[in-house]
Amino acid sequence: MPYESLRTYINQYSGSELTDEEFARILEACTPRKYRKKQYLLQAGEVCKYVAFVISGAFRMYSVDDKGVEHILHLSIENWWVADRESALMLTPSRYNIDAVEDSEVLLFTSEKMQDLVATVPAMPKMMARLDQRNFIASQKRLHASISLTAEERYLELLNNNPVFLQRFPQNMIASYLGVTPETLSRIRKKALQK
Numbered sequence: 001m002p003y004e005s006l007r008t009y010i011n012q013y014s015g016s017e018l019t020d021e022e023f024a025r026i027l028e029a030c031t032p033r034k035y036r037k038k039q040y041l042l043q044a045g046e047v048c049k050y051v052a053f054v055i056s057g058a059f060r061m062y063s064v065d066d067k068g069v070e071h072i073l074h075l076s077i078e079n080w081w082v083a084d085r086e087s088a089l090m091l092t093p094s095r096y097n098i099d100a101v102e103d104s105e106v107l108l109f110t111s112e113k114m115q116d117l118v119a120t121v122p123a124m125p126k127m128m129a130r131l132d133q134r135n136f137i138a139s140q141k142r143l144h145a146s147i148s149l150t151a152e153e154r155y156l157e158l159l160n161n162n163p164v165f166l167q168r169f170p171q172n173m174i175a176s177y178l179g180v181t182p183e184t185l186s187r188i189r190k191k192a193l194q195k
Contacts, residue, residue: 003027003032003055003107005055005078005079006026006027006053006055006107007023007026009053009079009127010023010026010123010124010127011123013126013127013130013131014123014124014126014127014130015126015130016122016123016126017123018121018123022121022122022123025117025120025121026117026121026124027107029109029113029114029116029117030053030107030108030109030113031107031108032055032105032106032107032108033052033105033106033107033108034103034104034105035057035059035099035100035103035104035105035106036100036103037100037101037102037103037104038099038100039099039100040097040098040099041059041082041098041099041100041106042061042083042084042087042094042096042097042098043094043097044063044064044093044094044095044096044097045093045094046087046093046094047087047088047091047092047093047094048083048084048085048087048088048094049088049110049111050083050088050108050109050110051081051082051083051085051088051108051109051110051111051114052081052082052083052106052107052108052109053079053080053081053106053107053109054076054077054078054079054080054081054082054104054105054106055078055104055105055106055107056078056104056105057077057078057100057101057102057103057104057105057106058075058076058077058100058101058102058104058168058169059075059076059082059098059099059100059101059104060072060074060075060076060098060099060101060169060173060177061073061074061075061076061082061084061096061097061098062096062097062098062176063095063096063097064097070176071176071179072173072176072177073096075101075162075165075169075173075177077164077165077168081131082098082106083098084096084098085135088111089111101168101169101170101173102168145157146179151178151179151180151184151185151188152188152191152192154178154179154180155178155180155185155188155189155192156192158174158177158178159192165177171185171186
């Protein structure tokens with residue numbers, strides 16, 4: 001069956017095994033879509049219509065300030081979800097852009113389809129609850145890091161927790177994600193390599 005990575009993900013995060021019938025229902029509820037590098041999944045000002053499961057590729061979610069500086073909030077790779085959840089849930093215009101950093105393939109779910117799956121496939125609410133817990137913890141850690149850790153400590157935390165990001169995303173995006181300039185990141189990396 002195609003998209004086994006989604007099935008594995010749901011099984012893992014729900015703690016149960018999807019039947020073939022349940023997984024077929026999930027696949028019927030989504031739309032496969034390919035994005036070229038730099039193509040938008042969401043642009044600031046639009047209402048986020050989809051929650052996307054990344055099959056292959058990479059995405060970034062970011063805002064752009066008045067001076068044209070990008071501020072990356074999230075980075076997503078295979079087997080991650082990407083969406084502006086606030087916009088999708090509240091049906092408000094997003095303040096974020098989401099675009100592909102690499103040629104990518106996703107499975108798109110509308111909020112309505114996702115709610116229907118949560119109501120009809122027992123594994124889905126379990127997976128969503130686990131996802132919400134993980135998102136809350138990740139957001140709390142990211143907030144703590146941004147207000148409490150030095151730039152070097154934030155870099156080392158990223159290196160320990162998500163080393164693949166450092167290979168998949170350009171250095172200017174890593175710098176934006178860490179809230180530092182590319183020059184500062186370059187100095188931090190050089191210092192870390194010397195250790």
